[in-house]
Amino acid sequence: MALTEAEIGELPGRFATAAAAVAAAGFGGVQVHAAHGYLLSEFLSPRANRRDDVYGGSAERRARLLLDIIAAVRAATGPGFAVAVKLNSADFQKGGFAFEDSLQVARWLEAAGVDLIEISGGTYEQPRLLGVEGLEPAEEQAVAASTRAREAYFVDFALAMRESVKVPLMVTGGFRTLAAMEQALAEGVDLIGLGRPLCVQTDGPARLLAGADSLPSYEVGLGLLPKPLRFLRGSKLLRTLDTFGTMYWFYAQLDLLGKEGHARPALSSFAASRRIEGLQKQLLAARRG
Template sequence: MTVTLAEPLTLPCGASIPNRLAKAAMTEGLATPDGVPTAELERLYGLWSDGGAGMLLSGNIQIDRDHLERPGNVVIDREPDAAMQAALSSWAKAATRNGNHFWAQISHAGRQTMKMINPHPKAPSPVKLGLPGGQFGEPVALQSEEISEIVRRFALCAAAVQSAGFTGVQIHAAHGYLLSQFLSPRSNQRSDEYGGSLENRARVLLDTVAAVRTAVGPAFPVSVKLNSADFQKGGFDFDDSLQVVEWLEQAGVDLIEISGGTYEQPKLLGVEGLEAEEPQAVAQSTQQREAYFVDFALAMRAKVSVPLMVTGGFRRKEVMQQALDSGGADLIGLGRPMCVMTDAPNQLLAGLTELPRYENQLALFPQWLTFLSKLNALKVMATFAVQYWYYAQIDRLGRHGKAKPDLSVFQASKDIAALQKTLIKGRNR
């Protein structure tokens, strides 16, 4: 029987998502320097709630203010005081005003913390991020007691957002952030109970899932974002991912979002990394697909029955429907299109057949810069510059209620750099 995009999805915990379209997690940078939600976040998520997605995922809500993904992240690393709890509740109220779900993506950046935030971030092992430019510092290996504290903070954060009116949580274990770093033998070179075998490398993630479930109870959706692979030699590969997905199902998660890549190999952005992509044991049609990770999810479906969400590359409605029909996805994640077209889900459900591709329409890079971006340092710069264009659209939605599609990538980069400088200055006062 065909499942349409408009049909609800019932999760193992009993919660029901109104339709099969989700606003994927995208970093906002709109919190105060101290990590408190703002009126700008409320405006942004109110627009997205009105846009018709069955579920909205927040950007990174960090469990440690010294390990941000970027300045302007929301931070919950202690019991919220009255002001913080009120700000969280107001944000959740705006984000659920259309009857949709709003889930908190909870995270710790680990070694992917920028040097301007922390020159010596904590990580599984002291393995520095392999990117040119000096934006990231020298990581320091976590002690066992620090790992236990991180697990506790994930649970604390989950309980806080549940109390504030969020309707679910997603534990971020993908894209090279801390829990993903533990999973990868490339970044995890420990010899204790948290390193070596896959069972040991997955221990922190599974302990976190257990702690979060205890904190929120059996009826509250708990999900995990997981890499299908890191796509790096010696990293977390697809066979590893298949096994971890089985363990997560046994642990009682309600949804797994399948993604992939790290800052070093940004497969999640659909661009090349600084090294050759490591082949994975999955159907080669993934390389030709509009949606990057559908084949990985389809291979996982043969092993597990837990609902799967796939994000990355979706633009055509027929491809979204094919992903549902194939069993490779139960929920479709939309990211970049919603940075400009905030009502993309409503438009798709009303008959729109294809979402816009802003990269192509705006010609973000002149030909000479595209050529130069083949050099490693400039390739990294070019990748971040494209990201900054989307950051700037999100920022404009939050501050002014509308995007600016004709914004140049150079102006966007300038605007976001200035904003981050201001946030860092405010943080250091």
């Protein structure tokens, strides 16, 4: 069931309330997540957004909710509080949010006064954010690629966006070596984002600054399929399931960090998946109350 216009109209205020609470707690900024197929990403995507009211149709209408949220958050927190947006470079799905759409939304966000745009991409149907392809063929984007292979997924999109906007740009996804990070910065990226390595090695940035040349690639070798059966990853379905098993491993590490104060790198993907499934059951039971 689709949200009503009245329900959508309440959302900017909810985001603003959350941002104000974060500011009152002493944080210096927030990021509004408008990528990866979540709610705001769905509004931006012509594939997902089939509305025929003021929130659907043209790119401007599809971006209205995001821009209303940015305005509400800024009004609730003031000019000294940083407001960032995570934005898909594309969702890589036929009929979906394309790079041309992303460029236009980035221009609107810059005009709205955001302090930073983080470039990502994909959805959980087409998980380019994890460096893999989904079950459907990916809808590739016409972006000039570097002549050399990159370990990070979205650097070329950020460099192409840099030609259209001056707002600081951040790239997250795939960075492991200091050399790749320094190269991206030298080419025009303003900020490097790190995700999966920090789910285990929480002091990763300090290690890089102290002279380490890379961070661990924990995802290599992970998966639900045992080693003798990993040849089955040739099947898109099994490869996708294996990828989500790897995601659960990182979720479990975050849970362990919160509850025990340390990660468990030796944890198997199967044990991690069982742990997360158990947490999901607890959450559902609590909701039923």
